[in-house]
Amino acid sequence: MTTLAVSPLLSESVGDFTKPSIEYFDLSPLLIIIGVALAGVIVEAFVPRRLRYVVQTLVAVVGTIAALVMTVFVALGLEPRGDNAGFGAIAAEGAIAVDGPTVFLWGTILVLTLISVFLFAERHLEGGVTAFAGQAAALPGTEAEREASTKGLEHTEVFPLMMFAVAGMLLFPASNDLITMFVALEILSLPLYLLCGLARRRRLLSQEAALKYFMLGAFSSGFFLYGIALVYGYAGSMNLGDIAEAVSGTIGADPLLLGGIGLLAVGLLFKVGAAPFHAWTPDVYQGAPTAVTAFMAACTKVAAFGALLRLFYVGFGAARWDWTPMIWVVAILTMATGCVLALTQSDIKRMLAYSSIAHAGFILTGFVGLNAVATPGTAELTSLQAVLFYLVTYGFMTIGAFAVVTVVRDSSGEATHLSRWSGLGKESPFVAGVFAFFLLGMAGIPLTSGFTGKWAVFTSAWQGGAWPLVVVAALLSAVAAFFYIRVIVLMYFSDPVGEGPTVVMPSVLTTIVIAVGFAATVALGVVPGPVLDLAAHAGQFVR
Amino acid sequence: MDPTPFIGLSAILFTIGCIGVLVRRNAIVIFMCVELMLNASNLALVTFARVHGNLDGQVAAFFVMVVAAAEVVVGLAIIMTIFRTRRSASVDDASLLKY
Numbered sequence: 153m154t155t156l157a158v159s160p161l162l163s164e165s166v167g168d169f170t171k172p173s174i175e176y177f178d179l180s181p182l183l184i185i186i187g188v189a190l191a192g193v194i195v196e197a198f199v200p201r202r203l204r205y206v207v208q209t210l211v212a213v214v215g216t217i218a219a220l221v222m223t224v225f226v227a228l229g230l231e232p233r234g235d236n237a238g239f240g241a242i243a244a245e246g247a248i249a250v251d252g253p254t255v256f257l258w259g260t261i262l263v264l265t266l267i268s269v270f271l272f273a274e275r276h277l278e279g280g281v282t283a284f285a286g287q288a289a290a291l292p293g294t295e296a297e298r299e300a301s302t303k304g305l306e307h308t309e310v311f312p313l314m315m316f317a318v319a320g321m322l323l324f325p326a327s328n329d330l331i332t333m334f335v336a337l338e339i340l341s342l343p344l345y346l347l348c349g350l351a352r353r354r355r356l357l358s359q360e361a362a363l364k365y366f367m368l369g370a371f372s373s374g375f376f377l378y379g380i381a382l383v384y385g386y387a388g389s390m391n392l393g394d395i396a397e398a399v400s401g402t403i404g405a406d407p408l409l410l411g412g413i414g415l416l417a418v419g420l421l422f423k424v425g426a427a428p429f430h431a432w433t434p435d436v437y438q439g440a441p442t443a444v445t446a447f448m449a450a451c452t453k454v455a456a457f458g459a460l461l462r463l464f465y466v467g468f469g470a471a472r473w474d475w476t477p478m479i480w481v482v483a484i485l486t487m488a489t490g491c492v493l494a495l496t497q498s499d500i501k502r503m504l505a506y507s508s509i510a511h512a513g514f515i516l517t518g519f520v521g522l523n524a525v526a527t528p529g530t531a532e533l534t535s536l537q538a539v540l541f542y543l544v545t546y547g548f549m550t551i552g553a554f555a556v557v558t559v560v561r562d563s564s565g566e567a568t569h570l571s572r573w574s575g576l577g578k579e580s581p582f583v584a585g586v587f588a589f590f591l592l593g594m595a596g597i598p599l600t601s602g603f604t605g606k607w608a609v610f611t612s613a614w615q616g617g618a619w620p621l622v623v624v625a626a627l628l629s630a631v632a633a634f635f636y637i638r639v640i641v642l643m644y645f646s647d648p649v650g651e652g653p654t655v656v657m658p659s660v661l662t663t664i665v666i667a668v669g670f671a672a673t674v675a676l677g678v679v680p681g682p683v684l685d686l687a688a689h690a691g692q693f694v695r
Numbered sequence: 696m697d698p699t700p701f702i703g704l705s706a707i708l709f710t711i712g713c714i715g716v717l718v719r720r721n722a723i724v725i726f727m728c729v730e731l732m733l734n735a736s737n738l739a740l741v742t743f744a745r746v747h748g749n750l751d752g753q754v755a756a757f758f759v760m761v762v763a764a765a766e767v768v769v770g771l772a773i774i775m776t777i778f779r780t781r782r783s784a785s786v787d788d789a790s791l792l793k794y
Contacts, residue, residue, distance in 0.1 A: 384740060
C-alpha cells in the first residue's frame, strides 16, 4: 500500500530518465588511455613478477600509440562549425569539448607521453632495474630495502600510475564544465604525487618532494574548488558556455565572479608553476625521479595551459578586461623569478626547474596576446595558436634535456650538482653537445625551436597590444641566456673536478628519447611551418 | 531562503582551513585543514544549488567527496612513508630540498 502511495511521487520528482549520449568515437583517445591504465592494474595482479616489466611497458606503449592513432582519426573527423568558429563539437552531454585545440593538445600530450614511457622503462642505467624504488614501503637504509635491491625488485605499478595521470591530462584541457575540470585536475595530480616519491636513489629527497608536492597541490586544489563554488553561485551553472553567457550579460563587476576568477586562477597557475605559486616546482623537480620530472615538466604544463586557456577564453572571455591585468602581473613576476633565481642554482635539475618557471612566464606573455585574427587566412597567429606551438617546442626540449641528465652519472647515481658537470665536453663531446643544443634551444637562439616558439608568443602579444610585456620578456630572455650559456661554458671550458663525470651508455630507449627531442628541436627551429600550420588550423575553442 | 548565513559560514570555514594550512606544522593537521577547505566549498556549492534551484551544485558536492576520499588515500600514504622514515610528521623537518 505504501509503495503504491510513494511511487507516483517518485516518478514525478525524478521525471523521465533519458539516456545520456556519449560520443564514443570522439572520446576514444581518452577512453583508450583509461582502459590501458585499468589493464595495467590487472596485469599487476595476474602476471608473474618476472614478466610484469615487459608486459606493462608493452601495454603502455601500444595503448599510447593506439590513442595517438585515434586522435588523428578524431582530428580528421572534426566538423567545421561554420562562420570561422572553429571545429569540433561538445561531447558527453556538455562535459567535454572535442575541438581543434583539444585534439592538438591530445596529440602533443600523447607523443610526449610515448617518449616518457621509454624514459620510465630505461633499465640500463641502474644496472638492470628501473630508476624507481624496488620496494617503496621498505624504509631507506634498512635490511628490507637491501633485500629488495638484491632481489632486483622493481615497482612496475609506475606504468598504470602514469597512464592514469595521462588520462587526467587528456581530460583537463578538454573539460567543458568546471566539475569535470576539477575531477581531471585531481586524476592528473594524485598519481603524480605518488610517482614523485618513488625514486630508487636519494629516497629521502624523493619522499620529501612527494610530501611537498602533495601538500601544496591539495592546498591549491582547495582554492580551485572554492573558485568553482563562487563561479557557480554567480552563473548558476558549471558549464563554461553558460558561464560565458552570464558573464557577457553582467554590467559592472560582480564580487562573486571576480573572487571566483581569482581563486580558479590560483589553482591553475599553481599547476603551470607560475610565480607566486611556483614554490613547489624546484623542490619537486629536483627530488622526483628524473624520468618523472621530465614527464610532468612537459605533459602537466601542456595540459594545465590548455585548461587555463579554455577556462579564461571560453568561460571568462567577456570579462577579459578584469583578468588581463592580473595575468600581466603574474607573467612579469614569473619570468623575473624564473630567470633571476636560475642564476643562483647549483643543481642542474633545480636550474631546469627555474627555467621551466621562466618558460611558463613566456607562455603567459602569449596568453594575453591577440584575441582573434582580424583577417582570417593571413599569417597572423592568435595567442591560442602561439601558445599551442610554444607548448610543443617546450615539451620536446624539456624531455630531451632531462633525458640527458639521466645519463650523466657518478658512483652515487645521477650527478646533478653543477660542479660535477664541468669538463663534460672532454668526457663525452657528443652528450655535452646535445645538452648544449637543448640549452641553446631553451635560451631561444635562432635555428632552434625555442626561437620560433618565443617569436610566436611575442608577436602575438605585440599585436595584441601587450608590447611592454614583450619588452620585459625580451630583456629577461637575455638574462636567461646567461645562465644557460654558463652551463655550456662549464661543460666545455672547465677542467673536471676530481674523477669527473661519467656518461653511462643508456639502452636504446633513452637514446630514442634524446634523439626525438633533438630532432624535434632542430626541425621546429628550421622548418616550423608544418606544426605552425597545424596549430593555426586548430582554430578556436568551441563554445 | 537567504543564503548569506550559509555562505558566510562556508567562507569562515574556508578561512580557518586556509590559515590552518599556513600556521600548523604537523602534516596530518595540515591535511585536515585542506579537507576543511574542501568541505567549506561543498557547503557553498550546496547553498548555491538551493539558490539557483538546480542540482548541479549538489551533484558536484558528491564528486568532491569522492575526490577528497581519493586524496586521503594518496595523502596518508605519503605522510606515513615520511613518518616511518623520519619518525616525525612535522613539515619543518622535511627540509633537505632547498635553495
